Amino acid sequence: MPPPSALETKLSSSLISRDERLIRRRLPDPNASITLSPPSSSSTTTSSSNERLRGASNERLIDFTSNDYLSLSTFPHLRKLFLQKLTDAPDILGSGGSRLLVNGRAHSAFETRLKEFFCGPTSPPSESTGSGSERTSGSGTFGRTATSNTSTTAPAALLFNSGFDANVGFFSCIPQPGDAIVYDEYIHASVHDGIRSSRVEKGLRRGFRHNDLGDLRRVLQELKGYRPHPPYHTGTGERAEGPFASGTSSIFVSVESLYSMDGTFSPLKSISDILEEMFPHGNAYLIVDEAHATGIYGPQGRGRVAELGLEGKVLARLHTFGKALAATGAVIITTELIRDYLLNYARSLIYTTSLSYANIIAADASFDLLMDGTTESLSNHLLNLSYHLVSTLLPHLESKKIPPRILSLPAHLLPSSSQSSHLLTTQQARVKAHPADTPPPSPIIPLLTSLPRPLSSYLLSKGMNARPITWPTVPKGKDRVRVCLHSGNTLEDVDTLVEGCVEWAVDVLRKEEAEENVEAKNRRGKRGANVDSEESPGQGISESVEVERGSRGLGERYVTLLLESKL
Numbered sequence: 001m002p003p004p005s006a007l008e009t010k011l012s013s014s015l016i017s018r019d020e021r022l023i024r025r026r027l028p029d030p031n032a033s034i035t036l037s038p039p040s041s042s043s044t045t046t047s048s049s050n051e052r053l054r055g056a057s058n059e060r061l062i063d064f065t066s067n068d069y070l071s072l073s074t075f076p077h078l079r080k081l082f083l084q085k086l087t088d089a090p091d092i093l094g095s096g097g098s099r100l101l102v103n104g105r106a107h108s109a110f111e112t113r114l115k116e117f118f119c120g121p122t123s124p125p126s127e128s129t130g131s132g133s134e135r136t137s138g139s140g141t142f143g144r145t146a147t148s149n150t151s152t153t154a155p156a157a158l159l160f161n162s163g164f165d166a167n168v169g170f171f172s173c174i175p176q177p178g179d180a181i182v183y184d185e186y187i188h189a190s191v192h193d194g195i196r197s198s199r200v201e202k203g204l205r206r207g208f209r210h211n212d213l214g215d216l217r218r219v220l221q222e223l224k225g226y227r228p229h230p231p232y233h234t235g236t237g238e239r240a241e242g243p244f245a246s247g248t249s250s251i252f253v254s255v256e257s258l259y260s261m262d263g264t265f266s267p268l269k270s271i272s273d274i275l276e277e278m279f280p281h282g283n284a285y286l287i288v289d290e291a292h293a294t295g296i297y298g299p300q301g302r303g304r305v306a307e308l309g310l311e312g313k314v315l316a317r318l319h320t321f322g323k324a325l326a327a328t329g330a331v332i333i334t335t336e337l338i339r340d341y342l343l344n345y346a347r348s349l350i351y352t353t354s355l356s357y358a359n360i361i362a363a364d365a366s367f368d369l370l371m372d373g374t375t376e377s378l379s380n381h382l383l384n385l386s387y388h389l390v391s392t393l394l395p396h397l398e399s400k401k402i403p404p405r406i407l408s409l410p411a412h413l414l415p416s417s418s419q420s421s422h423l424l425t426t427q428q429a430r431v432k433a434h435p436a437d438t439p440p441p442s443p444i445i446p447l448l449t450s451l452p453r454p455l456s457s458y459l460l461s462k463g464m465n466a467r468p469i470t471w472p473t474v475p476k477g478k479d480r481v482r483v484c485l486h487s488g489n490t491l492e493d494v495d496t497l498v499e500g501c502v503e504w505a506v507d508v509l510r511k512e513e514a515e516e517n518v519e520a521k522n523r524r525g526k527r528g529a530n531v532d533s534e535e536s537p538g539q540g541i542s543e544s545v546e547v548e549r550g551s552r553g554l555g556e557r558y559v560t561l562l563l564e565s566k567l
């Protein structure tokens with residue numbers, strides 16, 4: 001068995017030290033957890049939530065906004081299943097406290113289920129890293145040795161109350177002093193929060209340009225050559241290798257498999273290859289946030305890592321339940337050692353009440369639908385809608401000569417892009433996606449525009465809800481209306497969206513052109529007046545007033561809509 005990695009040695013020794021000081025945290029035996037007291041009869045109340053629900057559904061807007069990608073939140077079969085499970089479950093309300101205090105049987109059983117789902121024998125086997133280290137095992141594990149207390153090779157699942165908590169928990173405590181964190185510049189806020197509260201020094205927190213493998217290499221190369229001050233020397237007077245090149249410190253590379261603002265996919269396979277090539281000691285670890293890919297991609301919705309067969313090359317994957325799975329909560333799939341360390345040090349896990357039983361039951365019901373194949377047709381339909389939207393909108397934008405500043409699709413969705421698979425059928429795209437790392441269609445389509453609020457308001461006036469996204473959520477100059485598609489959308493819904501977008505863009509273009517014409521006329525008029533003072537000076541001005549009035553009318557409509565919709 002190969003020796004433990006630097007990271008494993010450091011994490012294990014911290015845990016052993018805690019053992020020795022009798023302060024090591026462990027989950028209580030779920031079978032021995034206390035039963036919660038039933039509420040007194042006076043505490044039961046009626047609620048007005050039905051009223052609120054009715055109010056919301058009355059609006060009947062076509063949803064192009066929520067993250068309910070598979071439309072499971074309104075899927076009658078899931079609702080029935082959930083209610084049945086609720087009826088059958090021994091505990092449904094609350095959870096009684098932190099996992100460290102009350103480790104509910106349902107929580108523990110669900111973790112076992114998730115571990116088997118994401119790492120079980122049905123996962124595609126992964127190849128060896130070929131780097132001399134043994135980071136890979138067939139069932140999607142990651143690690144090399146077993147310590148006296150914790151098997152580092154065994155896969156493990158750990159529930160968090162949310163994906164946010166999970167990212168904060170992981171990044172705030174797993175990277176050790178002297179380690180580095182490298183992240184895609186578009187990484188989620190929760191990762192930034194985790195990094196901010198980590199013990200990684202500021203100079204070793206490095207971003208790279210979004211999905212730019214060249215820039216990633218540049219950052220990694222800098223870290224490879226990094227030497228802390230004062231530089232250490234070998235006994236012969238030569239300068240020793242730095243801690244990242246020698247493998248004594250670790251690098252954590254944080255990416256999302258599908259980015260929520262742009263709908264771009266991380267080139268996971270290429271990143272994993274680069275890490276292995278540049279850090280043959282195996283001390284560069286890939287961490288993948290699958291929040292937007294869970295339930296949609298990979299076998300039975302296991303995500304992009306599983307779709308690409310990279311389970312053995314990823315130290316930790318985050319799957320959230322709040323998006324395609326219509327529940328709340330999240331799970332980190334990782335090793336036993338990392339799980340144990342998180343249980344001991346992740347404050348966002350330790351100091352919070354764990355998910356309620358009802359939450360666990362809801363998420364568990366959604367996993368039933370993933371496992372029995374129900375969601376496969378939903379996800380196929382979803383990706384077909386994506387294909388339909390892009391392939392319908394693009395020719396309209398082209399034929400109507402809409403300038404990109406008014407409305408355009410991002411480069412990765414254009415046919416010229418090597419990344420674009422939106423002009424392939426879902427089936428072709430799925431086949432193409434594996435194993436070449438070419439991304440499949442995505443349910444997130446950004447409509448780039450310098451007028452995101454007017455476009456969103458116009459769509460709202462036509463019964464569609466697609467939200468404007470502006471700086472600081474996205475970089476300056478990258479404003480957009482972000483369209484999120486859902487399995488519950490129909491082809492007709494998408495056609496209505498395309499129609500609305502094109503109508504709006506043509507309208508804006510016409511008004512711009514009319515204004516330009518008036519300005520040009522005015523300029524000509526002024527020049528003419530200088531040459532021939534007898535020509536009437538009024539005409540251009542009155543036309544300009546006409547157009548201004550027209551455009552103010554349009555602006556007022558948008559403002560009214562903005563106020564009404566509180567955009």
Ligand SMILES: Cc1ncc(COP(=O)(O)O)c(C=O)c1O
Nearest residue numbers: 162163164188260289291320322
């Ligand atoms: C990429 C990504 N990671 C993590 C999260 C947080 O997940 P949750 O909503 O479960 O807190 C989100 C949600 O917005 C996300 O988009």
